[in-house]
Amino acid sequence: MKKFLTVLLAGLLSLAVLSGCDRTPSKPKPVDPDDITVNLDPNMEATIEIMVPGGNVNERTMIQCLIDDFADLFPNVTIEMSYVSVDNYVSAVGQQQLAGTLPDIVWSNSPDFYDLVESETFVDLTPYIKANEMQDKVNTYIGANGEAGKYSFENDFYTEFYGMSSVGESCYVIPRSCDSVVTFINTDILSKAGVDLDPATTKVKNGWTWDDFMEVCAKVRTYMDNNGMRNDYVFDANLTSWLSVCYPMLLSYGAEVLNEKGEVAIDSAATRECLDMVADLVSKRYINDSTVATSGSFDNGKSAMLFQSASVSLYANRVALKGKVDLVSFPLITENDTPKIGAGVAGYAINxxxxxxxxxxxxxTYLSSYAGQQKMALNGLNLASIRKDLSDYKNANWGKDYETLNLSAYTYGSEYKVSSDFFTRTKLSAKAGLQQAIKQMFNNACNAEKAKDMDAIISATVRDMKDAMIEY
Incomplete structure (x- = not known):
């Protein structure tokens, strides 16, 4: 009896503690645009905090320049900066949310923002966009003339990128740039391999196809083998770690991850065709087997090409790549007449x-204004602007110092751009498991031994995807 009472009391205490410690935020209430004050008192006093990626010097510099400018508009407002690790971003933000310590403004990206929509961490920004549009002018929306201007969502912005940070009709992240996967090239290696880079005749240009790409890969592989570089690889594919590359490849072959009903649809002939192509890249030693470590990379000047969406300044200024970097669009896979190019969003949400x-x-609002975009571009944001009036990189600041490079690769092929949005066809809490399942499928396809049995690879993927979607 004494033991029973002890257990009972312990149970009641546990319930009381759990009840008392429940700090799960209540569901955000819908906001009416009419209730939002857009033009605030410039003499207001307040302190807010913004969270940025800790390992990204460019991002910190860009945001600091905006903070400095914002002080001119609101001299009594203090903006503090804190940092988050990109490697454990979702868990770190979630922990701070539960602890009540999450900053007011939070860096986010696609597809990670989906997790934080599911947990109701972020504000639906659509009413705020509408509130801006209702004003004759918005005081923090600074134009080319240095004056506050009229905010027009459809006219001012590439709205498809806002769509990539939305769920349904609700936008949760304001993009700070247009992020699109491109092909960075080492012009020195390509030239030495005998690849034609004459602008008038080259196949290495915006709109090139996968067949063109494979032809270039063959020449580079031969050059490497004949010049003591057998252990180096032709290109860094980012196939096994980044959905922005592998998911558009699947779509290009006509494959689906989830169908419109939210059912697992990955087991198809189109998926097998895509994975066979990946296995072929490994067998030809264009990319490394996933079981083989390699010290050579595009970053250190050992690989000829790289699929990436990062700012050109990240590579053009590296010692091993100085004067050897250019870029073109991602090669179009046209076998199914549905070529896709990976795109996504990095930007900022509100807690x-x-x-x-x-x-x-x-x-x-200032971040997305003409003045804000131009200021960030002068401080490291060498990516295509989210604004239509800053699309020409030869005149806009985001192309400054890199005008001789093919920065139009970032903006090429808007009709092909696609984000990894299949998560929205099921419960968003399944995202992490689904994402890992697709990455592992490509990792296995890059393993020469496992690639001998594609049926087993796909069966394992189907199992992992279904496990991710189980309601616990």
């Missing part, structure tokens, strides 16, 4: 628990 949402929105 649903913030007590200064309107001030946070004023900052994001």
């Amino acid at each position: 649903a628990a913030s007590k200064n949402k309107e001030l946070a929105w004023a900052f994001l």
Whole structure:
């Protein structure tokens, strides 16, 4: 009896503790645009905090320049900066949300923002966009003339990228640039391999096809083998670690991850065709087997090409690549007449628990303004602007110092751009498991031994995807 009472009391205490410690944020209430104050008192006093990726010097520099400018608009407002690791981003943000310490403005990206929509961490920014549009002018929306201007969502922005940070009709992240996968090239290696780079005749240009790409790979492989570089590989594919490359490849072959009903659809002839292509890249030693470590990479000047969406400044200024870098569009896979190019969003969201949402929105409005975009571009954002009036890189600041490079690769082929949005066809909490399943499938296809049995690879993927979608 004494033991029973002890257990009973312990159970009741546990329930009381759990009840008392439940800090799960309440569901954010819908906001009416009419209730949002866009033009705040410039003399207001407040402190807000913005979270940026800790390992990205460019990002910190870009945001600091905006903070400095914002102080001219709101001299009594203090903006503090904190940092988050990209490697454990979702868990780190989630922990701070539960602890009540999450900053007012939070860096995010696709597809990670989906997790934080599911947990209702971020504010639906659509009413704030509408509130901006209702004003004759928005005081933090600074134009080319240095004056506050009229905000027009459809006219001012490449809205398809806002769509990539939306779920349904609700937008959760304001993009700070247009992020699109391109092919970075080492012009020195390609030239030595005998690849024609004459602008008038080259196949290495925006709109090139996968067949063109494979032809270049063959020449580079031969050059490497004949010049003591047998252990180096032709290109860094990012196939096994990044959905922005492997998912568009699947779509290009006509494959689906989930169908429109949210059912697993990965087991198809189109998927097998895509994975066979990947296995062929390994067998020809264009990319490394996933079981083989390699010290050579595009970054250190050992590989000829790289699939990436990063700012050109990240590579053009490396010692091993100085004067040897250019870029072209991602090669179009045309076998199924549905070529796709990976695209996505990096930008900023507003914490649903913030007590200064309107001030946070004023900052994001400045970030997306002509003045804000131009200022960030001068401080490391060498990616295509989200604004239509800054599309020409030869005149806009985002192309400054790199005008001789083919920066139009970033903006080429808007009709082909696609984000990894299949998560929205099922419960968003399944995202992490689904994402890992697709990455592992490509990892296995890059393993020469496992690639001998594609049926086994796909069966394992189907199992892992279904496990991810189980309601616990």
